[in-house]
Amino acid sequence: LFRNNDSAxxxxxxxxxxxxxxxxxxxxxTFFTYRLVSDISNIxxxxxxxxxxxxxxxxYYKLGLFITKEIAVNACKSSKVNNISVFSALLGQxxxxxxxxxxxxxQLKAQSEQLTxxxxxxxxxxxxxxxxxxxxxxxxxxDASKFEILLLLxxxxxxxxxxxxxxxxxxxxxxxxxxxxNCLFTLSTIHSSKGLEYDCVYIADVFDGVLPQTTKEQQxxxxxxxxx
Numbered sequence: 001l002f003r004n005n006d007s008a009x010x011x012x013x014x015x016x017x018x019x020x021x022x023x024x025x026x027x028x029x030t031f032f033t034y035r036l037v038s039d040i041s042n043i044x045x046x047x048x049x050x051x052x053x054x055x056x057x058x059x060y061y062k063l064g065l066f067i068t069k070e071i072a073v074n075a076c077k078s079s080k081v082n083n084i085s086v087f088s089a090l091l092g093q094x095x096x097x098x099x100x101x102x103x104x105x106x107q108l109k110a111q112s113e114q115l116t117x118x119x120x121x122x123x124x125x126x127x128x129x130x131x132x133x134x135x136x137x138x139x140x141x142x143d144a145s146k147f148e149i150l151l152l153l154x155x156x157x158x159x160x161x162x163x164x165x166x167x168x169x170x171x172x173x174x175x176x177x178x179x180x181x182n183c184l185f186t187l188s189t190i191h192s193s194k195g196l197e198y199d200c201v202y203i204a205d206v207f208d209g210v211l212p213q214t215t216k217e218q219q220x221x222x223x224x225x226x227x228x
Contacts, residue, residue, distance in 0.1 A: 001190045002204040003211045006031045006145070008187050010152045011204070012174055013166070017156065023179040025188035032171040036137065036146045043127055044164045047112040050085035063108060064132030066101055087112075108132075120154035120163045145210060 002008065008024060009031050015022050031037060039062055046055040053076035060072045067075075067090070078089035087109040089095060091102065111131050115123045128134040128147065137144065150163070153170075157163045186198070205211050218224040 001188055001193055001201055003213065004189060005029065006149060007205050008174070009149055009170060011187055012177075013153055013156060013170055016170075016173060021180040021183040021185065023183050023186045024174070024177055025186065025192040029171060029174055031146065031149065032167065034143070034146050035140075036142045037150065037167070039133065039136075040124070040127060040147075040150060041164060041167065043131070043133065044115070044123075044160050046086075047115045048161055048164075050087055050109075050112065051079055051083075053079055053086060056086045062133060062136040064135060065104060065108065067097070067105075071095060071097070115160050118160065120157050120160050121151060123160035124150055124154055124163075 012022075012024070039059060042055040042058045043063070046052050046059060049055075056076060057072060060067065061069075065072075071090075075086050075089040075095055078084070078092060078094050079086045082089070082092075084092070087105065090097065090105050091109075097105065108131060111126060115126060118126065124147070128137070136142075137147070153166060154160075154163050157166055190203075203211070212228060214224070214228045218228065
């Protein structure tokens with residue numbers, strides 16, 4: 001049992017890898033469409049193909065490039081017309097960058113190119129702590145537990161592109177999974193369980209902030225704090 005279906009993702013990954021039969025209670029697969037997961041996926045796609053203008057437009061302001069939308073759009077146009085990477089377009093003569101902007105673009109270009117040489121875990125940490133995405137996470141108050149799930153999945157793949165492929169596979173697996181009627185192992189949210197139908201229960205992710213969970217509003221109320 002777990003609080004929300006995000007916790008099932010890592011378990012399903014391990015069960016599928018070990019060819020272990022399981023049942024899973026139906027629930028939303030929101031993990032794969034959560035903003036943080038989509039952002040990380042777009043950053044990986046762009047590192048793989050720096051001519052991917054669609055991914056670039058989703059991420060450029062989340063990586064601390066400090067360029068305007070107009071500059072980003074013009075760079076994407078130049079990339080398509082001249083059949084060059086977006087980085088090359090940004091650093092070309094058609095785009096006028098300030099001295100510091102040019103330095104940041106060159107740094108991000110180098111970091112993006114290095115992702116392919118790293119382990120998936122190293123690449124994720126580079127995206128968060130060196131490429132500026134962690135600052136965006138903090139500013140927007142994004143759920144960092146989603147990043148922790150990505151790190152756990154990353155431990156079971158070689159590189160960052162394999163992680164991207166695995167996310168797609170897991171999304172499909174969890175959408176189309178057919179339960180084994182004779183299987184005695186069930187994955188379920190606490191909410192979906194009736195409470196007494198299982199002889200043996202393991203409760204996953206029992207740690208502060210996840211299970212039990214508390215909100216910022218509850219943290220302001222003394223009675224709620226005592227109950228928590």
